[in-house]
Amino acid sequence: xTRSAPATRPPAAYAETAARIAVRAGxxxxxxxxxxxxxxxxxxxxxxxxxMIRFMDPELGLTPAQIAAIRLSxxxxxxxxxxxxxxxGQMLHGNFGYSVQLGVxxxxxxxxxxxxxxRLAVCGFVAxxxxxxxxxxxxxxxxxxxxxxxxxxxxxxxxxxxxxxxGILVIQVVSFRLHLIPVIGVGPWEGMILPxxxxxxxxxxxxxxxxxxxxxETANLPFATVARTKGASxxxxxxxxxxxxxxxxxxxxxxxxxxxxxxxxxVTETVFGLDGVGQLTRQAVAGQxxxxxxxxxxxxxxxxxxxxxxxxxxxxxxNPTLRHRARRPTRSRAS
Amino acid sequence: xxxxxxRLRPDAPAAPAMGPVxxxxxxxxSYSARTVVxxxxxxxxxxxxxxxxxxxxxxxxxxxxxxxxxxPQGAHLESGTITLAGDTLTRRPSHEFDGIRGRRIGFVPQxxxxxxxxxxxxxxxxxxxxxxxxxxxxxxxxxxxLALLDRVGLSDPVLRFSQYPHELSGGMRxxxxxxxxxALNPDxxxxxxxxxxxxxxxxxxxLDLLDGLRAEHGTSILLITHDLAIAKDxxxxxxxxxxxRIEEQDDTAKIFAAPRADYTKRLIADLPVFAPRPPPxxxxxxxxxxxxxxxxxxxxxxxxxxxxxxxxxxxxxRVRAGTTHAIVxxxxxxxxxxxxxxxxxxxxxxxxILIEGEDIAHARGPARRAMLRHIQLVYQNPWAxxxxxxxxxxxxxxPLRNFAIDSPAGxxxxxxxxxxxxxxxxxxxxxxxxxxxGGQCQRVALARALVIEPRILVLDEVVxxxxxxxxxxxxxxxAELRRDLGLTYIFVSHDLAVVRQIADTLSVIRHGRQVERGxxxxxxxxxxxxxxxxxxxxxxxxxxxxxxxxxxT
Numbered sequence: 001x002t003r004s005a006p007a008t009r010p011p012a013a014y015a016e017t018a019a020r021i022a023v024r025a026g027x028x029x030x031x032x033x034x035x036x037x038x039x040x041x042x043x044x045x046x047x048x049x050x051x052m053i054r055f056m057d058p059e060l061g062l063t064p065a066q067i068a069a070i071r072l073s074x075x076x077x078x079x080x081x082x083x084x085x086x087x088x089g090q091m092l093h094g095n096f097g098y099s100v101q102l103g104v105x106x107x108x109x110x111x112x113x114x115x116x117x118x119r120l121a122v123c124g125f126v127a128x129x130x131x132x133x134x135x136x137x138x139x140x141x142x143x144x145x146x147x148x149x150x151x152x153x154x155x156x157x158x159x160x161x162x163x164x165x166x167g168i169l170v171i172q173v174v175s176f177r178l179h180l181i182p183v184i185g186v187g188p189w190e191g192m193i194l195p196x197x198x199x200x201x202x203x204x205x206x207x208x209x210x211x212x213x214x215x216x217e218t219a220n221l222p223f224a225t226v227a228r229t230k231g232a233s234x235x236x237x238x239x240x241x242x243x244x245x246x247x248x249x250x251x252x253x254x255x256x257x258x259x260x261x262x263x264x265x266x267v268t269e270t271v272f273g274l275d276g277v278g279q280l281t282r283q284a285v286a287g288q289x290x291x292x293x294x295x296x297x298x299x300x301x302x303x304x305x306x307x308x309x310x311x312x313x314x315x316x317x318x319n320p321t322l323r324h325r326a327r328r329p330t331r332s333r334a335s
Numbered sequence: 336x337x338x339x340x341x342r343l344r345p346d347a348p349a350a351p352a353m354g355p356v357x358x359x360x361x362x363x364x365s366y367s368a369r370t371v372v373x374x375x376x377x378x379x380x381x382x383x384x385x386x387x388x389x390x391x392x393x394x395x396x397x398x399x400x401x402x403x404x405x406x407p408q409g410a411h412l413e414s415g416t417i418t419l420a421g422d423t424l425t426r427r428p429s430h431e432f433d434g435i436r437g438r439r440i441g442f443v444p445q446x447x448x449x450x451x452x453x454x455x456x457x458x459x460x461x462x463x464x465x466x467x468x469x470x471x472x473x474x475x476x477x478x479x480x481l482a483l484l485d486r487v488g489l490s491d492p493v494l495r496f497s498q499y500p501h502e503l504s505g506g507m508r509x510x511x512x513x514x515x516x517x518a519l520n521p522d523x524x525x526x527x528x529x530x531x532x533x534x535x536x537x538x539x540x541x542l543d544l545l546d547g548l549r550a551e552h553g554t555s556i557l558l559i560t561h562d563l564a565i566a567k568d569x570x571x572x573x574x575x576x577x578x579x580r581i582e583e584q585d586d587t588a589k590i591f592a593a594p595r596a597d598y599t600k601r602l603i604a605d606l607p608v609f610a611p612r613p614p615p616x617x618x619x620x621x622x623x624x625x626x627x628x629x630x631x632x633x634x635x636x637x638x639x640x641x642x643x644x645x646x647x648x649x650x651x652x653r654v655r656a657g658t659t660h661a662i663v664x665x666x667x668x669x670x671x672x673x674x675x676x677x678x679x680x681x682x683x684x685x686x687x688i689l690i691e692g693e694d695i696a697h698a699r700g701p702a703r704r705a706m707l708r709h710i711q712l713v714y715q716n717p718w719a720x721x722x723x724x725x726x727x728x729x730x731x732x733x734p735l736r737n738f739a740i741d742s743p744a745g746x747x748x749x750x751x752x753x754x755x756x757x758x759x760x761x762x763x764x765x766x767x768x769x770x771x772x773g774g775q776c777q778r779v780a781l782a783r784a785l786v787i788e789p790r791i792l793v794l795d796e797v798v799x800x801x802x803x804x805x806x807x808x809x810x811x812x813x814a815e816l817r818r819d820l821g822l823t824y825i826f827v828s829h830d831l832a833v834v835r836q837i838a839d840t841l842s843v844i845r846h847g848r849q850v851e852r853g854x855x856x857x858x859x860x861x862x863x864x865x866x867x868x869x870x871x872x873x874x875x876x877x878x879x880x881x882x883x884x885x886x887x888t
Contacts, residue, residue, distance in 0.1 A: 226442065226444050229436050229442035244452075319454060
């Protein structure tokens with residue numbers, strides 16, 4: 001018997017993988033362009049505009065001619081098509097325009113708010129994943145039936161609690177009663193503990209329910225029983241066979257949830273007084289600050305598209321049935 | 336380097352050589368209030384194959400699960416003891432049992448397609464035995480696993496080691512599972528319907544493999560099966576179970592030569608392989624019209640941008656009105672594709688299909704609809720093909736509604752008449768599929784197909800999911816309906832023993848190609864093609880269990 005070398009993939013396989021990634025990336029760019037166009041059209045359709053809201057105040061005493069000049073300076077006077085091409089071109093160069101309300105470049109607004117939101121999203125997501133897996137482990141492996149049942153009921157319970165209430169409750173208990181973490185004057189990471197805790201609970205609820213559902217389904221498949229017949233303990237079957245299989249459908253949901261954390265943490269940021277993208281969005285909506293809104297939509301669209309892109313690339317890593325099939329042999333046994 | 340030189344059983348436990356390997360005493364198991372195993376006692380002899388046979392619901396799988404200490408949730412061991420080579424297994428704490436499972440009892444499951452973890456390699460599957468029970472290094476484990484893969488007849492073990500389950504066929508996956516079961520040379524292998532999901536030729540190879548391992552290593556095998564023919568060929572002792580009680584247990588040869596229990600007698604009588612072929616009731620005149628003529632049928636499925644796979648290639652046959660034509664083939668042979676063409680669900684790429692003289696491809700609109708009304712399809716799995724939310728009455732009435740036949744009162748009468756035809760009591764009219772047995776469901780499916788008075792029935796493996804006694808009754812019904820209603824059947828099956836009971840003519844299909852066709856008598860008595868011979872030889876129960884041909888599947 002000779003040792004063949006199945007470990008190395010043929011060059012054609014790499015070419016095919018590269019082509020697949022290129023097509024995926026193309027789709028991602030198309031989605032981003034679509035998101036930009038859609039937002040642009042929707043923002044154009046809104047009655048009134050930011051210039052009117054900020055400068056039409058009679059107390060400012062500006063004449064219609066002066067307002068028209070301001071409009072021109074913000075580029076809102078030109079035809080919609082010219083504005084569209086101009087904004088798109090600028091955005092491709094990383095220039096998001098000026099905020100009418102605050103009079104500063106949108107990019108500098110994002111530079112201060114984006115890190116805060118990103119930090120919150122990452123911390124919240126890590127916390128949510130921790131709760132999710134803790135619940136799955138408890139609901140599957142605890143030796144007592146009542147404890148497993150309790151773990152199973154937890155996500156439904158905490159998922160029903162509104163964020164503004166659980167957030168305030170967390171501050172009350174942790175900061176004011178127990179004096180563990182101060183509410184104001186904390187470092188950037190220490191200050192993330194409470195908001196991440198608050199934001200992770202409602203997010204972890206659907207995640208835990210979906211993971212549990214897939215864990216249950218996988219545990220009922222014959223291969224889980226077969227692993228037990230080999231003498232594997234329940235914990236060993238859980239970690240080695242059930243979780244790797246249950247992770248496949250769970251991945252998609254995880255990506256969506258992370259995207260949502262990045263896009264909309266308005267309530268959390270309000271409750272904990274964080275100046276993140278959520279706050280920026282709230283102010284921009286109130287003032288119809290088109291340039292800021294356009295930028296925020298593009299940021300969240302980009303994060304969704306990037307996350308989905310990464311997840312698409314992860315699927316074949318986790319699921320061998322999606323991998324390239326060039327290695328499939330068609331030899332038959334001659335004996 | 337040749338892995339087959341490695342010893343497979345260096346850490347064999349020094350088991351006492353005397354006494355039965357397995358001793359089950361007064362086993363009683365219940366699901367909440369319902370007792371499913373009523374005080375069962377039997378022994379399995381060392382180094383022999385002992386068969387436990389029974390139909391669905393007989394409790395055979397529950398007993399198997401009790402032996403490996405993994406009773407399903409809700410099942411409760413009421414009383415009894417199970418002893419393995421002198422050691423009591425019952426009432427052991429779970430963690431203690433983990434050291435027995437795999438090491439002293441190997442398990443071969445029923446359905447190889449779902450019994451391997453899809454994200455683990457073949458090497459990891461077999462290697463798990465050594466990881467769990469030994470302290471061997473990775474390199475040593477690899478050597479042992481390669482030797483095992485070679486031993487169970489898998490070609491190129493090094494390649495298989497790094498492959499994933501989806502890259503292997505069903506037969507190869509079952510070999511992998513067997514490799515895992517024998518890895519640590521257990522005292523006993525419990526094989527729970529190890530071949531019921533496999534093609535008949537593959538079934539034969541897997542049973543040969545198990546037999547060979549038993550002969551070579553002296554491993555005892557407890558073979559759980561619904562198939563008496565397999566027990567007859569493979570087991571020294573047989574235990575016949577029915578509704579959780581033992582009807583009969585004895586030497587297999589004695590049971591088949593002179594069954595004592597009435598139940599065993601009936602089981603053996605209903606087994607198609609033992610039943611004499613019924614003489615054709617009344618042979619339709621040789622000049623009878625052709626009901627179906629298929630010529631040079633060709634169907635290709637696209638598999639890539641510029642690639643296609645030929646699912647069916649130049650298949651031709653002719654079915655005279657009032658006769659049964661069987662299409663025989665193993666999984667993936669293209670049987671189902673031919674069916675889908677016949678019932679107009681897909682269009683062939685080439686070739687013609689004439690239904691009662693009319694080309695199915697040319698009919699359009701109402702004409703096509705009328706034509707397809709006369710050719711009805713009955714599926715393999717009665718539970719899956721009946722809407723679980725509909726009552727029997729609604730199920731049978733639906734085709735009448737679809738074709739707007741008759742008044743509501745007239746439809747009601749037709750439904751009831753049809754229920755009589757398939758010998759179902761009218762009390763079933765308001766039942767739902769979940770409240771009926773498999774045989775009853777299949778009769779309802781037949782009634783649904785027949786209620787719009789088709790002239791041709793396409794029967795897709797209609798009896799394969801049924802127990803042998805139920806299967807025999809449904810085959811009787813089919814023969815009766817054909818005689819009374821003058822139907823033409825196209826009967827698709829993998830089971831040649833069943834086909835022999837019902838077919839007048841048959842086509843043998845392999846890899847989409849027609850291997851052989853002709854009158855059933857000729858093909859069964861004097862097959863011309865090697866593949867047909869192989870299929871016939873693989874039918875279990877003929878008492879010729881010697882290995883025919885070692886071929887990887």
